[in-house]
Amino acid sequence: MGAALTRYRVIAWIVGVVLILLVVVGMPLKYAFDNPVVVETVGPAHGFLYMIYLVAAFDLSRRADWPLKRMLLVMLAGTVPFVSFYAERRVTAWLDRPVTRTPEPVAS
Template identity: 75%
Template sequence: MGGAFTRYRAIAWIVGVALVVLVLIGMPLKYVFHDDTVVAVVGTAHGWLYMLYLAATFDLSRRVDWPLKRMLLVMLAGTVPFVSFYAERRVTHWLAAEQPRTPEPVAG
């Protein structure tokens, strides 16, 4: 599960940053200044990266046995600006809560 979780966290941040750049920088440049360069480049990149996000989310959800509803909601998080960051934090907390706590060894 560790590798799947690391892959999910990395791609969640990458997709989140790409979407924020697209919406907060690319869209104003396109509609205010009529320059669609950022939208063309970052929009295409976000589309491909979102596919990786979906695959990473699916992989993680199957490994930790999430219900279908949770998996779908986390998958949709990559489509709304800033929500992938929130979802990544929630997933981190969910998985931390599911990990069994092992007592720390006491030095003697």
């Protein structure tokens, strides 16, 4: 599961940076200065990268056996600026936490 987590973390950061670039730089340029060049180039790149993000999040969620709600929330994190960074930290914390299991009772 370590490789799936690494793949997810890398693509979460990439999607987050590209989305911030699109929203913070591209949108103001397009709507305030009538210059859509950043939106026209970064927008499709974000869409493609977001699909890779979805695949990585799905792969990780299946390997970690997450409930459907958690998987969907992590997948949606790539659509809101800055949230993918938060989700990446939370996911890493969930998966790096040592698993504590209750010992099985010994049959006599």
